[in-house]
């Protein structure tokens with residue numbers, strides 16, 4: 001890093017902390033983040049702004065769009081999926097890091113080494129988180145019965161690895177949204193393609209892991225499948241299938257990493273072919 005770059009970084013750290021802290025505090029007050037979630041979002045946001053205002057703006061675009069989609073039809077989604085999904089309501093610190101951690105790590109990487117490949121990986125990672133969130137939120141709203149991405153058997157709404165046509169379309173739209181937004185903030189066309197292709201690949205990996213290795217639990221009292229450790233009836237649940245430690249947050253991390261690596265590969269191949 002040159003001394004000019006170091007100087008610019010220091011010049012963004014404090015305003016970045018102030019901007020990220022303000023956005024996180026507003027989101028906390030609005031019920032979109034828990035207290036710890038707000039601290040995690042402040043850390044993620046500050047790291048992004050330190051890399052550049054474009055990184056910070058892209059993170060805010062993801063956060064605002066995803067939070068808005070979560071809010072739409074919240075009561076309806078809660079009523080159809082509350083017994084199934086592991087977490088509902090404000091996002092906690094683990095969820096914030098699972099969705100924004102890969103992007104923040106790429107932002108830190110870009111600060112250390114100004115390579116355009118960090119844009120590609122960051123765009124792919126953030127697009128994967130966006131695609132997964134949009135697919136889940138819109139898919140639950142649409143109300144059509146999801147099917148397992150692998151066995152194609154119907155599964156309860158909210159089940160990981162369950163997909164619908166509308167949810168899949170929303171997922172692709174989420175990846176395109178990050179690509180278009182990145183382009184609007186001056187990122188290269190290949191970084192935008194990295195977002196689109198990485199986003200779709202990451203969300204697909206997320207669904208496949210959700211349908212296979214992700215922990216599934218069972219409530220004996222309600223005789224119902226769930227991902228919750230404590231069921232909505234208040235009773236404890238037991239591990240039924242999958243790997244106990246591989247919860248929805250861990251699967252989201254894996255999806256973001258697949259998105260980042262696919263984004264990296266997309267830009268690398270585009271560079272090699274002279275595109």
Ligand SMILES: [Zn+2]
Nearest residue numbers: 219222231233
């Ligand atoms: Zn129960």
